[in-house]
Amino acid sequence: MSDVPVFGPERHELLxxxxxxxxxxxxxxGEFDSGSRLASERVLADEYGVAYLTVRRAMVELRERGLILTVHGKGTFVAPGQGLGCGNDG
Known part of the structure; x- marks a missing residue:
């Protein structure tokens, strides 16, 4: 699942x-355990081949969905109840 999708102009959704x-x-x-630390936004930007600010906006979206938590100076983590081994089916 970690294969990065191809983002091209033919896609109609926001990047x-x-x-x-x-x-x-x-x-x-289940690629990440609940509470596990995600890569930095700059690393993710390199991984996805997009601008840093694009990943930053994606992180805002994930925080709004309740999937991640960001602790200033510590990093971004998978929220409790999400990810591998949490028993969350949906």
Missing amino acids: YVAIADHLAARIKG
Whole structure:
């Protein structure tokens, strides 16, 4: 699931939403444990081949969905009840 999707002009969704959806699927698919630290926004921007601010906006989207928590100076983490081994089916 961690394969980065191809983002091209033929896609009709906003790029940050597509990245948020992909990261959400990775979280819900069990690629990350509940409470595990995600890569930095700059690393994710390199991974997805997009601007840093695009990933930053995707992180805002994921926080609004309740999938991640960001602790200033510590990083961004999968929210409790999300990710691998949490028993959350949906």
